[in-house]
Amino acid sequence: GAGVSQSPSNKVTEKGKDVELRCDPISGHTALYWYRQSLGQGLEFLIYFQGNSAPDKSGLPSDRFSAERTGGSVSTLTIQRTQQEDSAVYLCASSSDRAGEQYFGPGTRLTVT
Amino acid sequence: GIQVEQSPPDLILQEGANSTLRCNFSDSVNNLQWFHQNPWGQLINLFYIPSGTKQNGRLSATTVATERYSLLYISSSQTTDSGVYFCAPLYGNNRLAFGKGNQVVVIP
Numbered sequence: 001g002a003g004v005s006q007s008p009s010n011k012v013t014e015k016g017k018d019v020e021l022r023c024d025p026i027s028g029h030t031a032l033y034w035y036r037q038s039l040g041q042g043l044e045f046l047i048y049f050q051g052n053s054a055p056d057k058s059g060l061p062s063d064r065f066s067a068e069r070t071g072g073s074v075s076t077l078t079i080q081r082t083q084q085e086d087s088a089v090y091l092c093a094s095s096s097d098r099a100g101e102q103y104f105g106p107g108t109r110l111t112v113t
Numbered sequence: 114g115i116q117v118e119q120s121p122p123d124l125i126l127q128e129g130a131n132s133t134l135r136c137n138f139s140d141s142v143n144n145l146q147w148f149h150q151n152p153w154g155q156l157i158n159l160f161y162i163p164s165g166t167k168q169n170g171r172l173s174a175t176t177v178a179t180e181r182y183s184l185l186y187i188s189s190s191q192t193t194d195s196g197v198y199f200c201a202p203l204y205g206n207n208r209l210a211f212g213k214g215n216q217v218v219v220i221p
Binding site for chain 2: 013031033035037041043044045048050055056059084089091098099101102104106107109
């Protein structure tokens with residue numbers, strides 16, 4: 001079936017604005033993950049969903065970051081009052097279960113000007 | 114958290130050569146994945162390998178979990194093998210921890 005999809009592929013926003021990033025996991029995958037990749041920090045974990053619950057939010061860098069998942073499928077990552085240090089590629093992954101093989105989407109490149 | 118070290122950080126290969134990439138990790142893990150990040154940034158799954166050895170074409174991987182390392186072998190390298198290779202152990206049962214990657218350039 002189709003892989004993980006993310007939208008938009010690119011987003012340019014002004015500092016202080018809010019942004020929403022979307023992830024559509026592989027159909028039937030119960031686990032969903034958000035990561036981000038930046039030059040300074042490499043690839044880092046943000047949040048994990050099992051179904052609609054987020055038992056591990058420990059990677060979110062600040063309270064400006066939040067995420068939700070609805071219907072056990074689509075997830076949205078929201079960044080409020082964006083800062084320049086939020087510029088990165090935001091990657092979504094899904095797996096069939098909690099410890100299963102993770103498959104990544106193409107990412108959303110966020111640029112905060 | 115867990116520390117992941119990959120070596121060598123940069124590698125230049127002549128087309129047709131073989132190479133070994135190494136990944137050391139600092140804690141016990143439940144599983145481990147290897148990825149190839151292509152020039153467009155997409156992470157391509159190579160191996161899902163908690164222990165033992167797996168082969169896929171010209172690539173193979175070995176994980177020795179008890180000694181906390183994994184190896185990725187590339188044989189008869191091709192220019193399409195260029196890119197960044199990431200090792201990512203799974204820890205805490207839900208998150209991948211990434212190393213800084215091995216930047217591989219294969220020249221014709």
